[in-house]
Amino acid sequence: MNKKQIIVMSILVSLMIILGITQSFFKESFTQVVLVENGINEFKEYNFEDGKYTFSLPNEWEVSEKQSIGQYISYKADFKDKENKITGYLQVIDTQSDLGVFAENDLKNLPLTYTNEQITPFKFQNVSGVLSQYKTKVKKGYTFENICYYLNGDNGKTIKILFNIKEDYYKENIKTVLNTIVSKVKIK
Template identity: 30%
Template sequence: MNEHKQRVTIAVVLICLCTVLFFSGMLFKNQLRTVALINNNISSLKKYEAKEKYTYSLPENWSTEEENFPGNVILHHNSFKNDKVDMNGYIQIINSKGSIQDLIGQDKENLNSKDVSAYSAKDIKLNGKNAKKIGYIEKLKNGKYYTKRVYYIQLSEGIIFKGCFNINSDNYNESLDSVYETIMESGKYM
């Protein structure tokens, strides 16, 4: 009986330790994102509203330009850039009858005519939702290399939140992925 009590005690201690580690990890992850924002000279985020149904945030110091497209596929498009680090990209809200996988397939086909290397696709979780993270390096005609990250999240039925981030590969650092994911997690359906 004494041996049984020891096993139960050890099991309880291990469960408590795992619980503490889990919550510490969540706290640590949030602090890492804050540090990543600060390290990349981002002091605050500005909230944007699209079609009175969707919101998201971008760094306040990035310049933005909203564009309208004909039809009802691209519901919202906001291009952004940060000249200090040679970064640009866009946020889109897409009305899609297909899946995220279909949209990724179309986007990948468009890359066939470009000089692309190190293509990768990864399943991730953002705001508790399944998301896709695509990464690759593109060599432009001017000889510069750009590290690109594209994220896709299903906000609601038929609505995909897409973010594309391009940065000169000389200026890329891994902490930028935390910045990108913070931006993507700000996407909400109201």
């Protein structure tokens, strides 16, 4: 390489590093803007099973926790936003099933008729698992976008986080809110 090529190469590498740093800054800012746009300012942390698990939900949301529901479900927290446009729950389920197989079986056992189902692996920040998305319609005429995350817990446990969003409220940026909530699940 001659001197000119080395200079050009150094400039390109420097620009790539600057772009990488800038991108992470804008991604974090974008997430904050989406949260504020959806009325979320602060998160409240919940822990269960003697602090082994923690998760955070928007401070404005209503949450009701239930410990030891049965042998199959050891913990459940129902939640909803203040306008009742997003509802759902977090469950800790005792199962030895693979996440993908469990997600498929869970969908097949759904009592409601569903359409547009998709089951895919996901990974963001420090969390990975299986994502199940589908639509349901209830008798009162509401159609819901259902987004369900399945995470590996410890000792054969699966963490299931289901969000039901009224279709007329669903926007593509709502996934940023849901991903933020799911990324706050911690297993100690």
